[in-house]
Amino acid sequence: MKVFKKLQQARINLINTPLKKSGKNKFAGFEYFELGDFIPAVNKIFNDIGLCGVIHFTADTAILTIYDTEDGNAVDFRSPLVYAENAKGQAIQSLGATHTYMRRYLWLMAMEIVENDIVDAIEQSPVKQEVKPEPKPEPKAKAKIAEPVSIKGKATDWQISVDEKDPGVWHEVVAKAVDVVVGFAESKQDVLQIFKVNRNIFDKMQAEQKETYDVIIAKLGAAKNSLPE
Numbered sequence: 202m203k204v205f206k207k208l209q210q211a212r213i214n215l216i217n218t219p220l221k222k223s224g225k226n227k228f229a230g231f232e233y234f235e236l237g238d239f240i241p242a243v244n245k246i247f248n249d250i251g252l253c254g255v256i257h258f259t260a261d262t263a264i265l266t267i268y269d270t271e272d273g274n275a276v277d278f279r280s281p282l283v284y285a286e287n288a289k290g291q292a293i294q295s296l297g298a299t300h301t302y303m304r305r306y307l308w309l310m311a312m313e314i315v316e317n318d319i320v321d322a323i324e325q326s327p328v329k330q331e332v333k334p335e336p337k338p339e340p341k342a343k344a345k346i347a348e349p350v351s352i353k354g355k356a357t358d359w360q361i362s363v364d365e366k367d368p369g370v371w372h373e374v375v376a377k378a379v380d381v382v383v384g385f386a387e388s389k390q391d392v393l394q395i396f397k398v399n400r401n402i403f404d405k406m407q408a409e410q411k412e413t414y415d416v417i418i419a420k421l422g423a424a425k426n427s428l429p430e
Contacts, residue, residue, distance in 0.1 A: 204269040204276055207250045212313050214246045215239070222316075233316050236305050243312060254311070256304055258282060265307035278311045334363065334378045337370070359391070359398045372410040375402055379417050383424045392425040 220239050222232040247253060251270045256263070265278040284299045308314070361378045363371055379395070386392050396403065407414040 203272060204252070204267065204274040207252050207269060208267060208276065208311070211243070211246045211250055211252060214250075215242060215312055215314070218242045218246070234305075234309070234314060236301065236308070239312070239314060240308065243308065254308070256307060258300070258303070263303040263307055265304075265311055267311060278307050280306055280310070334361075334374045334381075336364075337374070359395045361395075361399045361402055363402065372406055372413045375406060376413055376417055379420060383420060386424055386428060389425050389428050389430055392421055392428065396421055 220234065220242065222234050223238050224233040224235045243254070253268045253270050255266050255268065257266070258264070259282070261282050263280045263282045266275050267278070268275045280303065282299070282303065284295060309316070359382055361375060361382065363374050363378070382395055383392065386395065403414065403417070406417070
């Protein structure tokens, strides 16, 4: 079908279009493409070639359909729908963030836009012994006990593991565990590995305990700046 030929031509035209990354991850030290960095160029290329991209969402899937405006043929790009978490924001804000993220990922996929994965490019450090925080005593019985927090980083070097029976203090356990693992770090790469391996924990903390998250990120940043390459 011509839609595939046109899409491939659009990808080539985009490669030859100068794009600038405006997204910045200050901690890990890399830049990334935001929607506004490439969508205007993509829309112009699509208009010239005869393509049109339409995004829609189901209950569990995000879909980008690219149509050939001449014959109506189309190709789909799909991704499981994952909702953005924003404990302090309104539901509509979380929905808006979800749509923005999913639109970005679908277009990156469709247009074969390549971004450098700085974190995965880091040289692996020697295996270190897993450090787990000391368990806290069980709280006194209450009329209603919230579900315990159980969260772990990737099962590899520098993993932080939390299995906290009092959900209200799990972030304190993580903060103490970070102090311990940072004490073992010997290089900037070690600190970046701590951030990478436990990214899911830090993302949860950013959404639920922003003040503690900011303190931890500041500690990681200070450790990174004080260590050799």
